[in-house]
Amino acid sequence: MSLPKRTLTSLVAGLLLVPSMAVLAAGKCERLVVTGSPDAPPYMWRDPQDPKHLMGANADLLKEAATQMGVKIELLYAGKRSQALEEVRTGRMDLLADTPLNSNELESLDFIHPAITQNEIMVWTRTGHAQPFNSLADLHGHPGVISEKTRITPGFDLAVKEHLTLEKQPNLTQAFQKLMLGQAEFVLAGRYAGMALTQTLGMSKDLVSQPLPLDRPGLYLALSFNSACNEPWLRGQLAKKMTELAASGRSADAISRNLEVWKAQLQQPASAAVTQ
Missing domain, CATH: 3.40.190.10 (Periplasmic binding protein-like II)
Structure with a gap:
């Protein structure tokens, strides 16, 4: 039994719409508001020349990944670490850029594996x-x-x-x-x-x-459950980029580069560089 012409037309139109809807869903997150620790150099710290924003190795690596993904990011200072965590937990900001893996936060944050950087x-x-x-x-x-x-x-x-x-x-x-x-x-x-x-x-x-590190805490990206950007495409892309970073050695380069930047800031009396 053949379908009525109107039903068939609607079905075809619906099927044609599916790919475009999938594209929209995959690309719906165009901008991420990111925060993190204001006092964890060389990984992340408050920019003394622009105190509303954060800088550091994690910031550089995330910007690189976001550019490749076609997502804009803004790294904003949100206060001390506990305040930054609260901003992301509530969804007022989307992502933490330098948080240790913490089982207590698994009910409010998606941790992206592997870690963006590791400390020793x-x-x-x-x-x-x-x-x-x-x-x-x-x-x-x-x-x-x-x-x-x-x-x-x-x-x-x-x-x-x-x-x-x-x-x-x-x-x-x-x-x-x-x-x-x-x-x-x-x-x-x-x-x-x-x-x-x-x-x-x-x-x-x-x-x-001493020659041997006693601990190697990873610093992770963590996406808020309450972020409008928390969807499979973004999580998958971030995990892919973090895996590529881990294999490339670029994390070590970013850490070394930002270490020199931070040292230069510490040597400037007028700077607002933060000591850890």
């Missing part, structure tokens, strides 16, 4: 420190310091709380000063932030990092 948490000691500090067990019983802004993985955090007594300082500068004064035997700090600060503060001959 090193043991920093005074030059000539006799005892090797190559493992968590080596640090047991020795006084140490960590900056409140240093982010570590949840598993390593639990191990540290169980086995070590660490004094927390507001930032890495003060943590290193404790080490220089002999008030601690070691500092747990990121490889690159430690390198920049010891060089800038004139401590590079006095403080060194």
Whole structure:
């Protein structure tokens, strides 16, 4: 039995419309509003020349990926880390650009795998420190310091709380000063932030990092469940670009480049560079 002419016409029109609707769905997100930590150089920090925006290695890598995807992004300062998280969790902003993987946030954020960058948490000691500090067990019983802004993985955090007594300082500068004064035997700090600060503060001959990192926290892109842009095409494209970045070595180049930028800012008295 043949279909009525009007029904057949409607069906054909509907089938012709499906590809165009799919294209619209795939390209509906043209702009992402992104935020992140204002105090995590060289990965991300507040631009001293343009305080409304953020800069850093993660910012550069995300801009590169977004350009290839045909998506515009704006990296905005949203306050301290907890405020940035809240802005994205509620959907007022779309994406966090440098967040550690946190199981507590899985109900509100889609974490994009793999990580956009990785940090290495090193043991920093005074030059000539006799005892090797190559493992968590080596640090047991020795006084140490960590900056409140240093982010570590949840598993390593639990191990540290169980086995070590660490004094927390507001930032890495003060943590290193404790080490220089002999008030601690070691500092747990990121490889690159430690390198920049010891060089800038004139401590590079006095403080060194031990050879082996104790922790490698990944920094992820995390898309809000409440973002209008949270749909399969965007998540898939971001995951594809992060996989390509991980295989290319461009992350290391971006980190090195931004490390030099941050060091230059620290050496400018009038700048608003943030110490970690």
